[in-house]
Amino acid sequence: MTKVKYPQKRNYRQRAHSNPLSDHSFDYPVSPDVMDWTKLYPRFKPENEVKFCDIGCGYGGLLVTLSPMFPETYMVGFEIRVKVSDYVNDRFLALRQDNEVYHNAGVIRTNAMKYLPNFFRKGQLEKMFILYPDPHFKKCKHKWRIVSEGLLAEYAYVLKVGGLVYTVSDVKEVHDWMVEHFTNFPLFERYDPPAEDKAAQVLIGSTEEGKKVLRNKGQSWTAIFKRVEDPYVKNCAGT
Amino acid sequence: MSVLHYDKHTNSFLLGVGANLYQLSENRAKLLVKCGEAPETTEKEEPIKEGEKAPRAEGPAYITGVATCEGRVAVISNNKVVETFDRDFQRVASTVAIKRATSVQITDKTVVISDKAGDAYSYSTALTDRKYLLGHVSVVMDMILTPDLNFLITCDRDEKIRISHFPNCYNIHSYLLGHQEYVLKILLLSPNLLLSVGGDQKLILWDLSTSQPVQTLPSPQEDYITISYSPPYILACNSRHVTVYKLTDTTLTQTSQLVTDHDIIDVASSDSRVALLTREPKLEIYQFSEGVMSGKCEVEGEIDLSQFKDSVLPEKKKVVRTAGFAEYFERKRKRIEEENLKEESKQAHINLQEKSKETHLKG
Numbered sequence: 396m397t398k399v400k401y402p403q404k405r406n407y408r409q410r411a412h413s414n415p416l417s418d419h420s421f422d423y424p425v426s427p428d429v430m431d432w433t434k435l436y437p438r439f440k441p442e443n444e445v446k447f448c449d450i451g452c453g454y455g456g457l458l459v460t461l462s463p464m465f466p467e468t469y470m471v472g473f474e475i476r477v478k479v480s481d482y483v484n485d486r487f488l489a490l491r492q493d494n495e496v497y498h499n500a501g502v503i504r505t506n507a508m509k510y511l512p513n514f515f516r517k518g519q520l521e522k523m524f525i526l527y528p529d530p531h532f533k534k535c536k537h538k539w540r541i542v543s544e545g546l547l548a549e550y551a552y553v554l555k556v557g558g559l560v561y562t563v564s565d566v567k568e569v570h571d572w573m574v575e576h577f578t579n580f581p582l583f584e585r586y587d588p589p590a591e592d593k594a595a596q597v598l599i600g601s602t603e604e605g606k607k608v609l610r611n612k613g614q615s616w617t618a619i620f621k622r623v624e625d626p627y628v629k630n631c632a633g634t
Numbered sequence: 635m636s637v638l639h640y641d642k643h644t645n646s647f648l649l650g651v652g653a654n655l656y657q658l659s660e661n662r663a664k665l666l667v668k669c670g671e672a673p674e675t676t677e678k679e680e681p682i683k684e685g686e687k688a689p690r691a692e693g694p695a696y697i698t699g700v701a702t703c704e705g706r707v708a709v710i711s712n713n714k715v716v717e718t719f720d721r722d723f724q725r726v727a728s729t730v731a732i733k734r735a736t737s738v739q740i741t742d743k744t745v746v747i748s749d750k751a752g753d754a755y756s757y758s759t760a761l762t763d764r765k766y767l768l769g770h771v772s773v774v775m776d777m778i779l780t781p782d783l784n785f786l787i788t789c790d791r792d793e794k795i796r797i798s799h800f801p802n803c804y805n806i807h808s809y810l811l812g813h814q815e816y817v818l819k820i821l822l823l824s825p826n827l828l829l830s831v832g833g834d835q836k837l838i839l840w841d842l843s844t845s846q847p848v849q850t851l852p853s854p855q856e857d858y859i860t861i862s863y864s865p866p867y868i869l870a871c872n873s874r875h876v877t878v879y880k881l882t883d884t885t886l887t888q889t890s891q892l893v894t895d896h897d898i899i900d901v902a903s904s905d906s907r908v909a910l911l912t913r914e915p916k917l918e919i920y921q922f923s924e925g926v927m928s929g930k931c932e933v934e935g936e937i938d939l940s941q942f943k944d945s946v947l948p949e950k951k952k953v954v955r956t957a958g959f960a961e962y963f964e965r966k967r968k969r970i971e972e973e974n975l976k977e978e979s980k981q982a983h984i985n986l987q988e989k990s991k992e993t994h995l996k997g
Contacts, residue, residue: 400973406969407764420709425722425793425811425812425813425814426811427811428814437934477962478962479964495963508771509792510769510792511796512809512811517806517808535823544766544768544769544804545752545753545768545769545770545771546769546771547804548768548769548798548804548806549803549806550802551805551806552806580804581802581805582804582805588823598731625799625805627799627802627805
């Protein structure tokens with residue numbers, strides 16, 4: 396029996412930063428109606444729907460942890476870097492050979508800032524994950540940040556009302572930035588997950604970034620937000 | 635860059651050439667006002683974020699867009715100046731936008747602009763109280779504020795048409811997805827029908843209640859330049875063709891086509907006239923009746939077309955940039971091949987050793 400070969404990170408090294416505003420050549424469907432998810436998940440059926448999305452999934456740590464925890468749920472990671480997404484792809488191919496699980500998770504090389512509505516219908520997602528996003532410290536790079544007032548409208552669009560966004564960062568400034576933006580946005584509210592929320596428990600320990608932070612005895616801050624109904628509509632009910 | 639605009643409130647055309655705004659009624663042109671003058675910085679500064687400077691007018695001043703409502707006309711210029719005028723064309727208000735504006739809409743209560751950074755802002759009629767409405771990740775190419783003021787429709791270079799609620803634009807109503815290149819221009823034909831043209835050389839008629847295309851027409855000749863609507867006729871311009879379609883119910887049928895001698899820059903239409911600006915530069919007025927353009931008319935009056943500023947279509951995206959990564963995949967393929975070969979020869983060596991051990995034991 397041939398031994399399953401797991402990908403080794405040293406063969407997939409790539410620079411950490413990529414310009415999300417420029418036109419790399421991506422594969423993305425014209426609309427969610429024509430997206431063929433069976434390319435990613437061989438067992439995907441027409442009545443299935445992807446429910447979780449890890450934005451900037453890096454080397455796939457969160458998906459590998461979540462996949463067996465939610466075996467009935469289809470989940471996808473978006474990663475803009477070619478080699479890193481290739482690594483995750485190979486990782487899942489190897490995992491699926493070795494195990495009966497992991498058929499519900501996969502990765503797509505794409506730009507989450509531009510193409511979320513191409514992949515997901517309105518209100519399709521139940522959970523979104525933004526773990527250890529690139530801080531893009533310089534002022535001139537702020538528009539590369541994955542959390543901004545403009546992008547929050549898109550996240551609110553693909554998430555169902557009641558859906559959750561999980562965020563983590565080991566950079567306090569980035570955590571504060573995300574908290575400020577999400578709480579000031581009318582369609583999101585800070586949320587304290589109950590103890591049963593399994594996803595909330597694995598936010599820090601499951602990713603490569605998170606494990607590195609733990610090893611270096613650094614600190615990570617988490618914040619979870621719930622997608623709520625538009626308050627504006629309610630207020631104007633009388634007009 | 636939309637410099638020809640049909641003003642239904644006065645049944646005339648407004649034309650922006652360089653910084654000059656002209657009015658064309660009954661084939662007579664009249665210079666109205668010079669636009670793009672940078673406002674003096676006054677005490678009524680817009681709220682500025684910490685560390686940011688107040689936007690300043692910069693670059694050559696020429697008109698890039700016009701919008702009208704009953705009592706007012708709004709003009710955006712290349713130097714970031716946004717102005718409103720009353721119907722005597724006296725300047726009522728002006729301000730400097732954060733980035734160059736790409737589209738403008740005006741009602742009696744608000745002015746809305748979209749800009750090159752992909753953002754849209756609203757202002758009060760006095761051009762104060764700037765509010766951030768929404769942001770695309772690429773440049774917003776065109777924008778419509780629906781007449782019922784319930785929706786703001788924006789289209790961008792990333793093939794998307796986005797319909798947001800208004801003024802709560804953070805709440806996206808829907809997307810119209812179908813174009814495969816930048817979406818250049820959009821027109822609202824009725825509360826339920828939208829028309830769009832894009833760099834993919836498609837003209838698409840959309841049903842807004844289902845967010846689906848109901849009809850897609852390919853371009854008769856290369857790229858679209860612009861579109862115009864005079865119910866029930868739609869004029870679609872390529873660089874040398876004006877194709878007229880009639881809208882019946884939810885179907886477009888071609889009624890006529892005109893070939894021009896020079897490249898078209900912009901077009902505007904009323905029930906009885908079509909104004910065409912060409913790259914020569916020349917301004918042509920045609921009679922328009924039953925969906926057919928005829929009888930080119932001479933324009934009387936002084937229009938200084940020497941100040942004309944040409945417009946350029948955006949670059950298309952389908953340039954493959956995986957050159958660097960093709961190398962990576964090639965190296966990966968070779969690596970995997972070598973690894974497999976090594977595995978095979980190692981396995982073969984082990985098998986050989988096992989065999990010789992056996993024979994040794996037996997022997």
